[in-house]
Structures are given as structure tokens and as C-alpha cells.
Amino acid sequence: MPALEFSESAEKQFLNILSRYPEGHRRAALLPTLHLAQKEFGYMSVDAMEYVATRLELPPSKVLHVATFYTMYNKSRVGQRHVQVCKSISCAVMKAYSLVEYLEDKLGVVAGETTADGKFTLSEVECLAVCGYAPALQCNDDYHIHLGQPAEDGSWPKVDALLQEWGWEA
Amino acid sequence: MPTCTINGQKIDVDRGTTVLQAAAELGFDVPHFCYHPALSIPANCRMCLVEVEKARKLLPACYTQVTEGMVVHTENERVVQARRAVLEFILVNHPVDCPICDQAGECKLQDYYLDYDAQSSRQRTIKVTKIKAFPLGPEVVYDGERCILCTRCVRFCDEVTGTNELTVVERGDRSAIRTFPGRDLDNAYSMCVVDLCPVGALTSRDFRFKCRVWLLQSADSVCTGCARDCSVHLEHHDAEVQRLRPRYNPEVNEYWMCDAGRYTYRELHEDRLTSPLINGASYTWPQVAEKTADILTETVQGVGTESIAFVFSPQASCEDLFVARKFAEEVLGTSRHYMGGKPDGQGDDFLIHADKNPNRNGVKLMFPRGSRPAPFTKLLHDLESGSIRALYMMGSDIPLVGEQRQAFVSLVENLDLLVLQAPRGGELAAHAKIILPTRTHAEKEGTFVNCDGVAQGFGKAIDPKRSAAQDDWRVFVRLAQKLGAALPYAFFKDLRADMFAAMEANSRKTDTAAAPEAPAPAG
Numbered sequence: 001m002p003a004l005e006f007s008e009s010a011e012k013q014f015l016n017i018l019s020r021y022p023e024g025h026r027r028a029a030l031l032p033t034l035h036l037a038q039k040e041f042g043y044m045s046v047d048a049m050e051y052v053a054t055r056l057e058l059p060p061s062k063v064l065h066v067a068t069f070y071t072m073y074n075k076s077r078v079g080q081r082h083v084q085v086c087k088s089i090s091c092a093v094m095k096a097y098s099l100v101e102y103l104e105d106k107l108g109v110v111a112g113e114t115t116a117d118g119k120f121t122l123s124e125v126e127c128l129a130v131c132g133y134a135p136a137l138q139c140n141d142d143y144h145i146h147l148g149q150p151a152e153d154g155s156w157p158k159v160d161a162l163l164q165e166w167g168w169e170a
Numbered sequence: 171m172p173t174c175t176i177n178g179q180k181i182d183v184d185r186g187t188t189v190l191q192a193a194a195e196l197g198f199d200v201p202h203f204c205y206h207p208a209l210s211i212p213a214n215c216r217m218c219l220v221e222v223e224k225a226r227k228l229l230p231a232c233y234t235q236v237t238e239g240m241v242v243h244t245e246n247e248r249v250v251q252a253r254r255a256v257l258e259f260i261l262v263n264h265p266v267d268c269p270i271c272d273q274a275g276e277c278k279l280q281d282y283y284l285d286y287d288a289q290s291s292r293q294r295t296i297k298v299t300k301i302k303a304f305p306l307g308p309e310v311v312y313d314g315e316r317c318i319l320c321t322r323c324v325r326f327c328d329e330v331t332g333t334n335e336l337t338v339v340e341r342g343d344r345s346a347i348r349t350f351p352g353r354d355l356d357n358a359y360s361m362c363v364v365d366l367c368p369v370g371a372l373t374s375r376d377f378r379f380k381c382r383v384w385l386l387q388s389a390d391s392v393c394t395g396c397a398r399d400c401s402v403h404l405e406h407h408d409a410e411v412q413r414l415r416p417r418y419n420p421e422v423n424e425y426w427m428c429d430a431g432r433y434t435y436r437e438l439h440e441d442r443l444t445s446p447l448i449n450g451a452s453y454t455w456p457q458v459a460e461k462t463a464d465i466l467t468e469t470v471q472g473v474g475t476e477s478i479a480f481v482f483s484p485q486a487s488c489e490d491l492f493v494a495r496k497f498a499e500e501v502l503g504t505s506r507h508y509m510g511g512k513p514d515g516q517g518d519d520f521l522i523h524a525d526k527n528p529n530r531n532g533v534k535l536m537f538p539r540g541s542r543p544a545p546f547t548k549l550l551h552d553l554e555s556g557s558i559r560a561l562y563m564m565g566s567d568i569p570l571v572g573e574q575r576q577a578f579v580s581l582v583e584n585l586d587l588l589v590l591q592a593p594r595g596g597e598l599a600a601h602a603k604i605i606l607p608t609r610t611h612a613e614k615e616g617t618f619v620n621c622d623g624v625a626q627g628f629g630k631a632i633d634p635k636r637s638a639a640q641d642d643w644r645v646f647v648r649l650a651q652k653l654g655a656a657l658p659y660a661f662f663k664d665l666r667a668d669m670f671a672a673m674e675a676n677s678r679k680t681d682t683a684a685a686p687e688a689p690a691p692a693g
Contacts, residue, residue, distance in 0.1 A: 046351045059334030060350040068339040 004051045010040045014055065026056045030066055034073055043074040071125070078121040079114045081166055083139050088127035090134040095149065099135055100124055102156050106163065120168070139166070174240035183236050189244075190218055190231040198244050201253060201282050203260075203368045204320035205232035208425050209329055215260075215320050217282065219252045220244045228252050250286060257287040263298045263343055265315040266291075273370030275383040279318065298343045306336070306347070307355030309429055310364060310372055314346045317371035323347060323363035330426065331520075333357045347371070358522060361429050365415055374413070376433070381412045389631035390417060392618050394485065394611055395431035396517070397525035399620035402427060404435070404612055409635045411435040411612055421624050428522050435612075441594045443607035444637035455640065455648065462589070462604050463652035466502065469587050473559040475503040479552065482536075482543050483565030483592075484511040484527035487616025488625070490642035491529070491536045492669040493657060494564055497646040501655045502562065506552070507543035509533060512567045523621050527567075528611075531619040535673045550574060553581040560587040564642065566596035591645060607639040614641050615662055617669070625673075 006014055013036055021028040033052050034044070041048040044067045053060040067073045074082070083103065087096045100111055100122070107120050114121040130136045133145035139162075148158045171182050176193050183192045188211075190200045203215035211233050219228035223241040228249065231242075243249060260279065268274040300314030324336045324347065335355045339348045349355055355363070364374045391404035393414060401419035405412050414435050416427040446458035453461065469478065480498040482491055498504055509530070517524035534542050546569045552558045554577075561582065570578055582588055582601050590602035593610045611618075612631045619625045640648075643665060650657040659665045 049350070060353070061334050061337035061348075064339055064348070064350050065337040069341050 004041055004045075004047050006036075006040055006055075010036060027058055027062070030056060030058070030063065031070075034063070034067055038073055043077050077114070080119050081139050082121045082123065083137060084123045084125040084128075085111075085137045086126070086128040086130075086135065087124045088131070090131035091128075091136055094134040096135045098150060098154075099137070099147065099156060099159065102150070102154070102159065106168070120166075172236050172238040172240070174236045174238075174242060176242045177244055185235075187236050188232060189220060189222070189229070189234045189236055189240075189242055192236050193220075193231060193242070193244050200231045200244050201278070201285070202232055203278060203318055204322060206322055206325075206366060206425075209322060209325040212321060212325070215318065216256045217253065217260075219249065219256070221246060221249050253282070253286040254289075257283055258289075258292070260318050261287070261291065262293060263315065264318075265297065265299075267316070271316065271370040272373045272378055272383075273316075273367070277370060278368040300346060304346075304348075305375075306349055306372070307360055309360050309375055310355055311375055311378060312347055313371050313373070316369050317347060318369055319345050319347070320368060322366040322368070323372060326363055326366055327355070327357070330362070331357045331359050336363075358428050358430070358518065359426055359520070361432055362416070362426050365425075374432075377413045381407050386412060387631075389612075389629045391612065391628040391631060392528065392626050393427055393431040393434060394528040394618075395428070395434040395526065396515075397523040397527060397530055397621035398423065398521050399528050399618050399624070399626055400427040400431055400521060401626060402431075404631045406612070406632050409632045411438050411632065419626075422620060422622075422626070423521055426521060430522070437594065438610045438612050439635075441596065442634075442637060442639070443590075443592060443595050443599065443605055444634075444639065446607060446638060447602075447605040449603060455638065458604075458606070459648045459652045462606070462649055465587065465604065466589075466649070466653065469560045470502070473586060476506065477557065477559040478502055478504040479506045479508060479549060479558045479561050480504055481508045481510040481546075481549065481561065481563040481565070482533050483563075483567065484509065484525075484530040484533050485565050485567060486529065486532075486642055487611065487614070487618060487628075488529065488532040488536065488673065489616050489662065489665050489669050490564075490646075491533055492672060493643040493646045493659065493665065495536050496657055497650055498562070501646075501650045501653050501657070505541075506558065507537075507541075508546055508549040509543040509569070510546060510563065510565050510567055511569045513569045513571050525621065528620070529618045531621065531623060532617070532625075535619060535676050536669075538676050546570060547574070550578050550581070553578070553585075559585060560589075561585055562589045562591070563598065563602075564591050566590055566592040566594050566598050568596075568598070591642065593639060606645050607637060608642045608645060609634055609639045613639065617666070 014033060017029050017032045033056060037048045037052050038044060049063045049067055050060050053063040085096055085100050103122055104110055107115050107122055109115055109122055111122050111124045128136050128138055130143060130145050135147045136145045144162055150156050172185060173180060173182050174192060176196055177198060179196050181192055181196055193200050200218045200220060202218040204212055205218060213230040213233040218231040220231045221243040222229050268280060274280060302313050304312040306312045319338060321338060327333050327336045335349050335353060336347055338345055340346060361374050364372045385407045386405040388403045388405045391402050393400040393402045400423035401417040403415040403417050414432050416423055416425055418425055445452045446455060448458060448461055482494060511527040514524045515526045568575055568578060579597055582598060588602045589604045590598055591606040591608055593608050599605060611628055613634050615630050617625055617627050647657045647659055
């Protein structure tokens, strides 16, 4: 048996997910179940994937296939706040790369890393599908758009405000 | 019955036939990687794109079913251009390391490249590199750079073995074949994925770097690992068998064979008896025949024919067994026949049979019903009771395990005479007064009858290396001549004809389903 198990509320959600699909088509519930598992266990650990496979009665290899295909399933542990900066074309034109560099400076990590206190993970991601509102970033499930442009001193006021809201301390 | 036109030729096909199959029937080879007749059709490699008139785009021939009046072109300019383009895509990140690739020489990518692409790379960026030797399991090594992600191996594990070990991970140019972390590609048929792989991505740990494939010569043979008798390509170089590959046979093994079967080639070269011996001294065949004849005559006079037991080997071919029976009955005059061979092992519900001998049904068919050889345990019993004083054994295998096996070996020590006529020595060689080395199935022609009664002929692949080993039937004929009761065989084909006649006669009397059916003569 895998070491993990859904909590009571996650179990309820899981049963709800299952109820959306016809009997005998548990495989269809794979994507939402993986999201649930990610919320529950933090990231797609081997144990988490194995647990999902057991619950959905699938070969573990098929769970690995799907979990590794989609980048929104995290393959390693992320911080409490997962800051994902869009770097696709519209955002890139609006200086998203400078934004990434700014956040790297502020948080003291390189994109893809987590801060030492485990509070923030910074990632670059592909298109967040809000090209009209660039530059944009996503923090956990929330979108933050129209992040403006850097001030003369290179700082990003709107981003500073966000960081403050998230309880970031210099 | 839709009728279609392929490259100007009309053909009637059954409903559901694909364009690729219809084209193959007309003799047009549509190049393909991911399509395999025994697996599902994902149409992911795009190599088999063909032009169907009235369809706007090119269609995958492997997946498109023939419809009435369809007009197909598989070799026109547009199709050839598409193949070139597909190959260019496939080769974007391919390392082109053919000189160190085991697949070179039997690689579909290599062949198609020369047929359709044959241009230098136009790519000006650095290729994506990946791990070159990733062990997927105990038998198979994966090279991510060479992989074209056709997923044949994945589908084999899903659909044929049902073990689901393999999958594609990641996406885009990071995609690779992997197992779930902590699990191996470890099933009884895992090496089939090496045959399935159209490129050099999956290689067999056993065969890796052992021999270039263009040096191999191939003979149609039969696997001797169990009573299934899978048809194989027995591939050899320099008088040594290098590997076995399954040979398509819809009546026996289709496209597959088990891993254990693939390793049976090893014992073809292990522990071989190379020279006729009497009391440890080496002789030529004429000398040994004369001396053996003398010893046998002496024994017959001393202990009587009924104290001589003859063990028939289900490892031997039907032809050899046919002459062996004549030798035992007509020349030695003994009717005490026993069944030798290897002890039973594990079987499964696919190909692997619990009986680890290729020709048990062949032995049975050499005898009329009611006079078939007694089980080996009976021999053990008869040895214990002392009613047997001399033993003529075909094959050195002992179908006993544990204490019974030890008991047998120690009882053999006390015999007046043990003649061992076998390709390998084993634990009995030390106790045999006379040793007559014989050929393995790779070194002779013959016939095996499998567990379902299918008779298959196998051809000679190699000559025994630095060895005087002879065909079993030639040894019997030689001894019979010296014993004054000549067996009338000089040519294999006469012997084979007589053998099949006898086999048919013996099976004709059968009335129950338990007996193997009369096999058709092997072509």
C-alpha cells in the first residue's frame, strides 16, 4: 500500500469527481484526481502517483504518462506560494523577462527554485492565456494581470505591492 | 467487398482491410514505423502517408480502411516528398550514431533514410541530447536519443503481455520511454520489445555489442526451451549461435517468444561432448563403433536383452527417435523403453509450457499406442529393484529433481554398462563407460512435434565446432552395421519419408482427443 491517503474532505471530493463519469471509466477521472492529489500532497511524488493509480485502478505507468505530460502538475515540492510568471510573447514584449529577473533578485532564488524558508517558488511558464492583460503572473490559483512596467529605478511597484500582500519580508 | 485501385492496379479486399494491407497484397511496401500487425494502430509516425484521390490531405495507410472505388497512390511524387519530410522531422534530434548502434543493418530508419531522404541535415542548432543507456529492466536497455516514440514497445506491454510497464513520459523533444519509478520492464516476454523496436532505441543486454548484424547468417529453426516449439530465426556467426529471434508462425507463436527461450542458444555451446570416448579414452568413430558393438554384444550375452533399458530423449528430433526405436527394438532387441528429457518447470497461459522438452509428442508418435516409453520414475524403480543391468541413454537430461535425481545418479554408478549418446555431458558423463557425442538441433536437420501436435522442420545452421559430434541417426546406423543388423538408411530424406509414414500409421489408430493429431510433413 502507498504511504499516502486522502484526508476526509479530499476523499469526499474524490468521490464527487468519480460520480461525474460513467461506471467503468475511472480513467476519465485521472486529470481532476491528479489536481486533487497535487493539492492534497503538495506535488506529484512517486507515492502520490502510485496512490492515484491505486484509487483509479490504473497501471501506475499510465498515471506517470499523464502527470509528466502536463507541466501544471509539479514534479517537485513547491513553496506555499507558487509564483508563475508568463514569458510567452505578449508578456515577453511587456518585459516579462525583466520581471522574472526582478523577482529573482527580490526572492533570492533562480527561476525554478524555492526560497529557503519554503514560502515562495518562482517559475517561468508558457502562455497564461491573458495576452491582452500582459504582463501577467499566476500565484497558486490566482491570476495577477496588468502588472504595469518597471519604474525608473527598475522596481515594479505593482509587484512590490503583491509581495507585501503575500507577506514577503526583505 | 470494396474494390480499390492502388498505383493503377485493381484489387478486391474484405471490408475493414487497410490501405497498407491492400497495398502489401499487391506487392507495394508502404514504409511504416509504428504500425505492427499484432498491435493496435496509433498512426503516430506518419511514415505511411499515401495519397488517396479526392482526399485533401495525405492519409495514413496503416489506419485508413479501403472503401469502394478508392484510388490510392503510394509511390507518386507527393507521397515520396512527404516521406522525405517525415524522415527529416524524425531525424531532427536523432544522433545518427549508426557506427556504434546495434540496430545498424536491420534498422528501418536507416533503410528508409537511404530510400527516401538521403540528404545531409539542414539543421543548424544543437541536437537535444539524452541518456544513451538507460536500463529499462534486466534484459532491455533504452537509448533515448535514437527513440522515435512509435510506442510499439508501450503497446506490446499493454496489449500482448498486459503488464503495462512502459509509458511515454514528458512531451515534445523531452519525451522518452520509461517505466514507473522503482518498477522494471520485467516480464517473461520483455525482449520482444527489442524485436519490435524499428530503430536502435531498445537493445537486448544479451546481444548488445556482440556481433554486427550483417555478419549474421540465419537459419529457420525451432526453440527447444519448452514444448511450445516457437519458430525462430537462429542467427549465427563463426559457427556460434549469437541469438534467437521469433519467426512469424500463426499456428504456434505468432510474432513472439519468451526470454527464457531466447537464452536456450547458450546451452548449444556449453558442456559439449566433442569426441567418442570409451572408459575415458578417445577414439575415432569407426573404432568406437567396433568396440561399442563388442561391448554391447557382450552385455546382451551376459545379462540378457531384457536387462537392457533404452531411454528416448524428447530433446531429440523425430528422425533420430525413429531410428533410435528401430535400433532399440530390432538391433538391441530390448522392449524396455523409457522417456528421458528435462524435468517439468513453470508454464503460463501464453506461450511458455511446463514441459521443458521440445519433442515429447514426437517420441509418442514414434510408437504405436500402448507401447510408448514408460515414465522415467518407472526406470528409477526398475533400477532400484535390480532388474536393469545396462542402460543406453539418448541425451544426458534427467527428468528428476532433488533426492530422486541423486538416487538415480548413484544407482547408475552400479550398472554393468552405461552408454551415453548425447550432445552434452551433464552429471552422467562421469559414470558412462561409452560416450557418443551427438549434434544439437542447430547442427542438423530434423522435425519437432509441439504440445499442440504441430510438426515443424528445422534446418541445419552450423557445423559442430572442433568436435566429432554426429547425428544421432548416423550413430545408430553405424552401430547397427557393426552389430550385424544393418538399418537401411544412408540419406536423411529417405529416413524422413519413412519417419512420417510411421508417424502417420501410429497416430491413425488414435481415437481420443488426448493423442496428438497426425502432423503434416514439414515443408
